[in-house]
Amino acid sequence: MTPLLELNGVNKDYSIGGFLDRSTLHAVKDVSFKLESDKPEIFTIVGESGSGKTTTARMILGNETPTSGTLRFMGQDIAAIRSRADRLKFMARAQPIFQNPFEAFNPLTTLDYYLFSTARRFLGLKSRAEVEAAADRSLQHVGLSLTEVRGRYSHELSGGQLQRIAVARALIPGPKLIVADEPVSMVDASLRMSIVNLFRDLRDNLGVSIIYITHDLSTAFYISDRVIIMYRGEVVESGDAKTVLGSPTHAYSRALRNAVLPPDPIAARAIIEAKLADANLAGPAGA
Amino acid sequence: MLDALATPSETRTRPILEVKGLKAYYQMNYFGVQREVRAVDDVTMTISRGEIYGIAGESSSGKSSLIKTIAGAIRPPLRVVEGSVKFDFGGKTLDVYADPARMKAARWQHLSYIMQGSMNVLNPVRKVKHAFHDFAYKHMSLGEGDFRQRLVSHLERIGLDPRVLESYPHQLSGGMRQRLTIALATVCEPEFIIADEPTTALDVLVQQDVLALIKDVQRRMGSSIIFVTHDMTVHAAIADRIGIVYAGRLVEEGPTLDVFQQPQHPYTAHLIASLPRIGDLRKRKALPGKPPNLSEPPSGCRFHPRCPLAIDICKTENPPLETRGTGRVACWRAGEVEAA
Numbered sequence: 001m002t003p004l005l006e007l008n009g010v011n012k013d014y015s016i017g018g019f020l021d022r023s024t025l026h027a028v029k030d031v032s033f034k035l036e037s038d039k040p041e042i043f044t045i046v047g048e049s050g051s052g053k054t055t056t057a058r059m060i061l062g063n064e065t066p067t068s069g070t071l072r073f074m075g076q077d078i079a080a081i082r083s084r085a086d087r088l089k090f091m092a093r094a095q096p097i098f099q100n101p102f103e104a105f106n107p108l109t110t111l112d113y114y115l116f117s118t119a120r121r122f123l124g125l126k127s128r129a130e131v132e133a134a135a136d137r138s139l140q141h142v143g144l145s146l147t148e149v150r151g152r153y154s155h156e157l158s159g160g161q162l163q164r165i166a167v168a169r170a171l172i173p174g175p176k177l178i179v180a181d182e183p184v185s186m187v188d189a190s191l192r193m194s195i196v197n198l199f200r201d202l203r204d205n206l207g208v209s210i211i212y213i214t215h216d217l218s219t220a221f222y223i224s225d226r227v228i229i230m231y232r233g234e235v236v237e238s239g240d241a242k243t244v245l246g247s248p249t250h251a252y253s254r255a256l257r258n259a260v261l262p263p264d265p266i267a268a269r270a271i272i273e274a275k276l277a278d279a280n281l282a283g284p285a286g287a
Numbered sequence: 288m289l290d291a292l293a294t295p296s297e298t299r300t301r302p303i304l305e306v307k308g309l310k311a312y313y314q315m316n317y318f319g320v321q322r323e324v325r326a327v328d329d330v331t332m333t334i335s336r337g338e339i340y341g342i343a344g345e346s347s348s349g350k351s352s353l354i355k356t357i358a359g360a361i362r363p364p365l366r367v368v369e370g371s372v373k374f375d376f377g378g379k380t381l382d383v384y385a386d387p388a389r390m391k392a393a394r395w396q397h398l399s400y401i402m403q404g405s406m407n408v409l410n411p412v413r414k415v416k417h418a419f420h421d422f423a424y425k426h427m428s429l430g431e432g433d434f435r436q437r438l439v440s441h442l443e444r445i446g447l448d449p450r451v452l453e454s455y456p457h458q459l460s461g462g463m464r465q466r467l468t469i470a471l472a473t474v475c476e477p478e479f480i481i482a483d484e485p486t487t488a489l490d491v492l493v494q495q496d497v498l499a500l501i502k503d504v505q506r507r508m509g510s511s512i513i514f515v516t517h518d519m520t521v522h523a524a525i526a527d528r529i530g531i532v533y534a535g536r537l538v539e540e541g542p543t544l545d546v547f548q549q550p551q552h553p554y555t556a557h558l559i560a561s562l563p564r565i566g567d568l569r570k571r572k573a574l575p576g577k578p579p580n581l582s583e584p585p586s587g588c589r590f591h592p593r594c595p596l597a598i599d600i601c602k603t604e605n606p607p608l609e610t611r612g613t614g615r616v617a618c619w620r621a622g623e624v625e626a627a
């Protein structure tokens with residue numbers, strides 16, 4: 001069976017620096033993984049800031065082309081999608097969700113407008129009744145309804161509700177894959193849980209696979225099927241989420257896991273003090 | 288007048304910030320219908336010199352609106368309806384809403400403000416080094432060479448290669464941009480730093496470096512810091528005191544350790560009890576009910592519809608924020624809250 005998504009030896013280099021000291025930055029190095037099409041899952045990417053997570057997501061969504069290696073979506077080479085029609089078809093199947101729900105929606109536009117225009121664009125729906133039905137159907141999947149959302153502006157809703165609406169919008173074209181780049185970093189712990197629980201429902205009830213990029217190791221542990229850990233452009237550890245996050249083996253993954261701040265002022269303070277002592281040994285900043 | 292009379296030691300012990308009865312509302316007019324979102328509703332607080340004060344609360348509770356108003360960085364539809372914000376910089380009182388011109392001058396020199404999502408504020412068409420030149424260098428009495436050296440060691444402490452200075456913002460990852468804005472706000476070591484969610488886009492290792500940097504600036508320069516985050520573990524790590532905001536109001540405030548060990552408000556108790564711990568797969572008890580709508584906030588105590596301890600008076604009368612133990616709390620049943 002053709003995999004849903006297959007990355008094979010993917011590299012992305014950027015040329016950086018000025019005219020005289022131009023050098024190459026290897027943002028993504030030899031990344032390979034595969035998501036099966038008959039086994040929807042939550043596939044999580046965690047890792048260092050600047051390790052290539054967003055770059056990988058952008059390549060999966062076809063917004064960036066790899067320097068070498070291939071990315072295939074349902075058998076098709078993503079970088080080779082050229083025509084407008086093919087691109088639209090691809091986008092209907094692979095939808096993004098972004099970090100900041102407040103920025104994803106213009107404060108002067110009502111939220112239902114976004115849902116309606118997505119329905120027109122991807123489903124080719126014309127009549128008002130059809131468009132509204134499609135919007136309502138996808139809102140139902142995220143625990144909302146068109147009656148609740150109609151005519152409302154983004155600032156009238158909470159961050160969690162907005163992120164739900166962003167998910168509802170992504171669901172309208174009937175995607176097989178959702179790529180969510182830090183979808184919960186801007187919202188509080190309880191909204192985080194409601195959003196990751198929603199991802200689980202989408203996986204279980206609609207068969208949608210989700211690529212979940214996050215710095216939040218506790219939701220990653222809680223919700224993921226598989227996880228990869230990235231460090232300096234490379235995947236340093238991958239596998240079953242409970243195993244990798246529960247007992248990591250690579251030095252970086254171990255350091256990451258041990259760096260989670262404890263929710264206890266005495267222990268957390270001690271960690272910061274130790275950092276400070278290290279930094280001052282290495283040379284006082286600015287002194 | 289007070290200024291002239293104050294002795295140097297009084298100047299040092301006087302709070303650096305006094306916020307009194309502050310109300311700031313978003314006032315909007317949609318097709319003739321007036322709407323008002325009471326995002327900051329009657330907040331009174333003081334910050335001491337050299338203190339790190341953390342503001343916590345759920346999404347949309349008004350945390351950003353509060354510190355935006357304190358920083359004097361509001362624009363319509365957000366308006367100050369009542370109250371005052373006064374800083375004390377070098378023995379001189381700066382009344383933010385009485386003296387906007389002086390406030391503007393104080394920006395960057397005495398006060399730096401990192402907005403929420405500020406990784407997106409760097410100018411997209413200029414290399415990031417120009418931002419450091421424009422905002423930090425101009426307010427520091429350092430030569431070019433010394434400034435450069437200070438900057439490089441500052442960046443290295445939070446894991447940034449000095450070559451990032453030669454980049455355009457779009458060439459950097461989200462977390463790299465967030466760290467740059469923190470570097471920008473701290474490198475000139477201002478007396479007062481206001482930071483809104485400064486570590487949300489960082490991995491936990493880098494987050495610790497950033498928190499250590501903030502702590503270091505406070506310790507070495509005696510800077511006062513207000514920072515906002517809904518991440519209670521960040522408060523645990525660096526805040527001296529914590530203020531808990533619920534639906535636009537300050538409902539509890541106290542020394543960090545006391546707030547964690549002996550929360551006095553039922554909402555705080557819930558926040559502390561529901562902290563996620565890795566390796567723990569239990570489903571957490573969610574608060575019943577919905578977050579309040581700030582354009583039609585609940586009567587009385589705004590938390591009463593979700594509060595396990597609510598009694599009749601909670602539905603009709605707003606509890607005042609009163610001193611209790613080492614902190615302040617606004618709850619009719621403050622004495623009866625169980626520690627988590």
Ligand SMILES: Nc1ncnc2c1ncn2[C@@H]1O[C@H](COP(=O)(O)OP(=O)(O)OP(=O)(O)O)[C@@H](O)[C@H]1O
Pocket residue numbers: 014015016025027047048049050051052053054055056457458459460461462463488489490
């Ligand atoms: N358009 C670009 N030009 C040059 N370099 C780039 C470009 N886009 C990304 N990079 C570089 O690629 C590396 C990886 O960036 P990426 O955004 O993928 O990181 P990330 O893992 O998403 O980090 P974060 O957790 O901070 O969001 C970084 O060093 C970044 O500076």
Ligand SMILES: Nc1ncnc2c1ncn2[C@@H]1O[C@H](COP(=O)(O)OP(=O)(O)OP(=O)(O)O)[C@@H](O)[C@H]1O
Pocket residue numbers: 107154155156157159186187188313324326344345346347348349350351352353364403517581
């Ligand atoms: N420009 C605006 N116009 C109208 N209402 C607004 C505007 N910005 C914010 N609000 C409303 O003000 C209230 C407080 O928002 P604020 O951004 O201060 O919350 P917050 O606690 O910082 O939330 P978060 O944790 O999501 O950052 C919310 O109800 C929000 O919808």
Ligand SMILES: [Mg+2]
Pocket residue numbers: 053054055460461462
């Ligand atoms: Mg990223």
Ligand SMILES: [Mg+2]
Pocket residue numbers: 350351352403483
């Ligand atoms: Mg905010």
